[in-house]
Amino acid sequence: MSQQVLPFYLVCDESYSMDGAPIDAINKSLPEIHQEIGGNPVVADKTRFCLISFSSTAQVLLPLSDLSEVTSMPAMAASGSTSYTAAFTLLRDTIERDVAALKAAGHQVLRPAVFFLTDGQPTDDDWVSAYQRLTDPSWKPRPNILAFGFGGVNVDTIQQVATVRGFLADGSLGPAQALQEFAQSLIQSVINSGTSADAGGGMSLAMPDKVPGFTTVPADPV
Amino acid sequence: MSLLDGSDLRLGDLEVGDSLGRGGQGAVHELRGPWADYVYKEYLVPTVNGDALARLVRVPGGMPSHERDLLLAQAAWPLARVVDGGRVTGFLMPRVPAPFWGRRAKGPALRELQYLLYDPKPLWGDITPLDGPGRLEIARRAASLFLLLHSHRLVVGDVSMRNLLWSPSPPAVYLLDCDAIRRVGERPVLPQPQTPDWTDPQQPSTGPDLDTDRYKLALLVTRVLCKSPDLRPGEEPVFVPGLPERVKAEVAARFAEAARPRGLRPDAAQWVRALDERGTIELPPLPPVRTPPDLPKAPLGGGPIRRPTIRLRPPDRR
Ligand SMILES: Nc1ncnc2c1ncn2[C@@H]1O[C@H](COP(=O)(O)OP(=O)(O)OP(=O)(O)O)[C@@H](O)[C@H]1O
Numbered sequence: 001m002s003q004q005v006l007p008f009y010l011v012c013d014e015s016y017s018m019d020g021a022p023i024d025a026i027n028k029s030l031p032e033i034h035q036e037i038g039g040n041p042v043v044a045d046k047t048r049f050c051l052i053s054f055s056s057t058a059q060v061l062l063p064l065s066d067l068s069e070v071t072s073m074p075a076m077a078a079s080g081s082t083s084y085t086a087a088f089t090l091l092r093d094t095i096e097r098d099v100a101a102l103k104a105a106g107h108q109v110l111r112p113a114v115f116f117l118t119d120g121q122p123t124d125d126d127w128v129s130a131y132q133r134l135t136d137p138s139w140k141p142r143p144n145i146l147a148f149g150f151g152g153v154n155v156d157t158i159q160q161v162a163t164v165r166g167f168l169a170d171g172s173l174g175p176a177q178a179l180q181e182f183a184q185s186l187i188q189s190v191i192n193s194g195t196s197a198d199a200g201g202g203m204s205l206a207m208p209d210k211v212p213g214f215t216t217v218p219a220d221p222v
Numbered sequence: 223m224s225l226l227d228g229s230d231l232r233l234g235d236l237e238v239g240d241s242l243g244r245g246g247q248g249a250v251h252e253l254r255g256p257w258a259d260y261v262y263k264e265y266l267v268p269t270v271n272g273d274a275l276a277r278l279v280r281v282p283g284g285m286p287s288h289e290r291d292l293l294l295a296q297a298a299w300p301l302a303r304v305v306d307g308g309r310v311t312g313f314l315m316p317r318v319p320a321p322f323w324g325r326r327a328k329g330p331a332l333r334e335l336q337y338l339l340y341d342p343k344p345l346w347g348d349i350t351p352l353d354g355p356g357r358l359e360i361a362r363r364a365a366s367l368f369l370l371l372h373s374h375r376l377v378v379g380d381v382s383m384r385n386l387l388w389s390p391s392p393p394a395v396y397l398l399d400c401d402a403i404r405r406v407g408e409r410p411v412l413p414q415p416q417t418p419d420w421t422d423p424q425q426p427s428t429g430p431d432l433d434t435d436r437y438k439l440a441l442l443v444t445r446v447l448c449k450s451p452d453l454r455p456g457e458e459p460v461f462v463p464g465l466p467e468r469v470k471a472e473v474a475a476r477f478a479e480a481a482r483p484r485g486l487r488p489d490a491a492q493w494v495r496a497l498d499e500r501g502t503i504e505l506p507p508l509p510p511v512r513t514p515p516d517l518p519k520a521p522l523g524g525g526p527i528r529r530p531t532i533r534l535r536p537p538d539r540r
Contacts, residue, residue, distance in 0.1 A: 003452075004418070035328045039345040041336045042383055042451060046418070068343045188244050194418075195384055196246050201421035206246065 006110040013118040015055040019078035025176040029183035038067030043194035054087035055080030084127035099141040112143040119151035159220035166217040173213035233306040264312040272310035297397040321389035324349035336383035339451040354464025359393035369490035379430040381438035382417035436487040440480035455481035472496035
């Protein structure tokens with residue numbers, strides 16, 4: 001069976017500044033993401049979902065999965081600093097392995113989509129080289145990155161991290177509500193990607209244009 | 223009596239409530255107050271063809287009343303345009319009736335066709351897929367609904383695993399996304415997106431037509447009866463248990479015919495017959511039509527013609 005699949009990666013900042021309402025909001029939205037995507041048969045069949053968290057280090061909390069088969073997810077817990085290097089390095093290695101495994105299983109793998117969520121400026125200055133490895137044009141599975149920023153992050157950072165589109169919280173909503181909107185836009189994007197075709201009849205990434213509580217910013221070409 | 227007579231509503235007169243969902247082109251909202259039985263689809267794209275929407279709103283009024291009742295019982299038909307100043311912002315349609323809603327752990331979910339195409343999962347809540355006979359009932363009703371629409375030259379266009387809902391008891395279907403419907407040869411309200419695995423390989427560049435719908439009806443019926451999300455004509459259908467042999471044989475034959483060139487695919491009436499309790503009689507192809515030569519005629523013999531009686535086998539029982 002050569003079925004198309006679209007892998008999604010939620011890469012989430014759990015550095016110390018996320019403690020309290022932000023982390024709680026994300027932990028609360030994970031069951032909803034699970035239900036909306038995993039409970040939608042076609043979408044679950046055509047997409048895969050991976051959860052990565054990072055602070056001083058990065059870890060895969062949920063390996064790339066068919067959400068309809070998942071029964072529990074580790075929760076986020078705030079601690080440490082904000083190392084983008086750790087996040088991007090783990091992300092590249094994980095994508096490399098996941099794409100190879102999906103292909104070996106006979107799938108046609110579409111370019112992975114990354115929802116990158118951060119609330120603070122990176123505490124490592126040298127993250128650019130890890131970022132360049134992740135977005136290297138000669139690396140075939142390089143992902144499309146949507147970057148979401150709130151709290152202390154500045155617009156340049158979001159634009160640098162995003163490859164397709166960035167979103168910056170505009171302060172009109174509190175962090176819990178803004179993160180709820182973030183989760184809704186992630187769910188919508190996954191569902192619409194799995195259920196609407198491009199001109200060739202295949203699947204394609206359906207990106208949010210606007211997210212309530214956020215300003216949309218174009219990605220910065222590198 | 224309905225609150226809606228087909229005339230436009232002003233956005234400012236509606237009490238727009240929570241959002242029920244968002245698609246590629248629109249968001250659907252609950253309404254409060256006098257319109258609570260309806261929902262408001264708000265277009266999120268600027269290129270809405272307001273005339274096409276007005277034509278759709280007028281469709282039920284142009285039907286004989288029994289057909290109108292059938293249509294409105296089985297489709298979330300656009301009943302009034304919503305305007306803001308001179309701009310068409312969306313339309314009102316009936317809220318999906320209760321039998322077509324299921325319940326999952328985190329709230330209500332529409333009983334979309336897709337739940338009949340996969341093995342059930344715990345996440346589906348109380349949405350339990352139907353057995354063979356139950357699937358046959360759904361397929362029959364879907365084919366009849368297409369027959370009704372096609373007899374009015376209405377093209378569904380975006381037939382998919384999410385746009386048709388089903389209810390287990392009594393068995394019934396309900397069509398969503400009816401603003402994608404257009405009459406043959408007319409423009410749709412919006413250019414229509416396609417659904418992966420529900421594309422017609424022979425769709426004309428001008429967009430879907432009745433022939434496209436016939437192909438997609440073949441996909442719909444056969445996939446439901448085979449519990450398959452991606453079966454295509456040309457492939458061998460493997461049916462779920464509990465279906466009459468005659469139905470399986472006829473559906474397999476019609477499904478294979480759906481691979482034919484445009485114009486030769488089985489139409490909705492053929493699908494209704496294939497799924498019907500009654501069954502059909504396969505007839506050999508007719509010889510090419512010839513005009514008989516105009517020869518002098520002999521006088522006709524008197525008396526009525528004696529016809530022999532053909533005994534027909536009763537149809538298979540379910
Ligand atoms: N009549 C209705 N009653 C209740 N809920 C509805 C109704 N119509 C649509 N919905 C809900 O609203 C959601 C969005 O509907 P909409 O038709 O805009 O989107 P779609 O079918 O997902 O996408 P698209 O507009 O791209 O075809 C649907 O998925 C469904 O959950």
